[in-house]
Amino acid sequence: MTVESHALNEVGDHDLGLAHDLKTMEAQIMARRRALVLMASAGTVGFLAACGSGSSGGTTTTSSTGSTSTTGSTSTTSTTSTTSTTSGGSTACTVPATETAGPYPADGTNTAAAGAPTSNALTVSGIVRSDIRPNFISSTTVATGTVLTITLTVVNANAACAPLAGYAVYLWHCDRSGAYSLYDLPTQSYLRGVQVTNASGQVTFTTIVPGCYAGRYPHMHFEVFSSLANATSGRFAVLTSQLAIPAAVCSAVYADATLYPNSASRFASVSLTSDGIFGDNSSAQMAVMTPTFSGSVAAGYTATTTVGIAV
Known part of the structure; x- marks a missing residue:
């Protein structure tokens, strides 16, 4: 009208x-x-x-993609994390960022120091063990430091975070002085070991809190394999990544300058954001790559985290 x-x-x-x-x-x-x-x-x-249209039910899963280029002992990786959400929209498991194995992996990808008994600890009898503090090649020397018991739960990020049984995890890191066995310390083989996940997808290692060396935020390395046979052949890792030690734990542990010489001063000059490995990761990736710690310097620490694998 x-x-x-x-x-x-x-x-x-x-x-x-x-x-x-x-x-x-x-x-x-x-x-x-x-x-x-x-x-x-x-x-x-x-x-x-x-x-x-709310998030009261259902499961959402996003897949991860990644690419890695390697030159010498340096690896550059671009990775998108996988996050699975369960009913209610809470994050259940995240695939960590794929990271370099670094120059000290002893997994056969590079050559250990002259005089070292092997460049591939994964193929040596005795590598499968829970307590990784003692040497397992040539001697029985035990690495000293603040005791840490760490449990990793390996799950399928593409199947509602179901536990992955029978997977193998290789864990290694530096000692309290920031030195790596078989490289900085050619005659030592401690702080390296493999465990196989149980029905709950879990592996547990007894070790020490690693020291801090110049230029890197305190960390541990790990590789995940789909079977023990693949792990002990030194090939076919489905994930290579690193774990960050929480800052509060580092400050408490490194306060003992006798047990951890130089770690406090080195730690004061680094941070997660400035670290060349952790600095470009997402908050979701760093959440899973920074285990939850409990305990104390005197009593020792326990740590846990859940590692998603995009199977």
């Missing part, structure tokens, strides 16, 4: 008597009531649709 015709109707409806006016008013009231009913109905449908 145009403005002009609407104006003409308004003029024509005047002065037709009370009965006409009452009838017109009743028709207008009924029309308004129908409009209100329709509006209420539309609002209810919209409300129910909004409720139905």
Whole structure:
């Protein structure tokens, strides 16, 4: 209806008597009531649709993709994490960022120091062990430091975070002085070991809190293999990554300058954000790559984290 015709109707409806006016008013009231009913109905449908679109149920999984290029002993990796969410929208498991194995892996990918008994500890009898503090090649020297018991739970990030049994995890790191066995310390073989995940997808290692060496935030290395046979052949790792030691734990442990010489001063000059490995990871990746610690320097620490694998 145009403005002009609407104006003409308004003029024509005047002065037709009370009965006409009452009838017109009743028709207008009924029309308004129908409009209100329709509006209420539309609002209810919209409300129910909004409720139905919430995260009260279902499972969402995003896949990870990554690419790695290696030159010499340096590896550069680009990785997108995988996150699985369960009902309620809470994060259940995340695939850590793929990281370099570094220059000291002793997994056959490079050559250990001259005089070292092997460049591939994974193929040596005795590598499968829970307590990785003693040497297992040539001697029985035990690495000293603040005791740490760490449990990694390996799960399938693409299958509702189901535990992965029968997977093998190789864990290694530096000693309290920041030195690596078979490289900085050619005659030592401690702080390296392999464990196989149980029915719950878990492996547990007894070790020490690693020291801090110049230029790196305190960390541990690990590789995950789909079987022990693959691990002890030194090939076919499905994930190579690193774990960061929480800053509060580092500060407490490194306060003992006798047990951890130079670690406190080295730690003061590094951070997660400035670290060349951890610095470019997402917050979700760093959450899984930084285990949860409990305990104390005197009593020792326990640590746990859940590692997602995009199977």
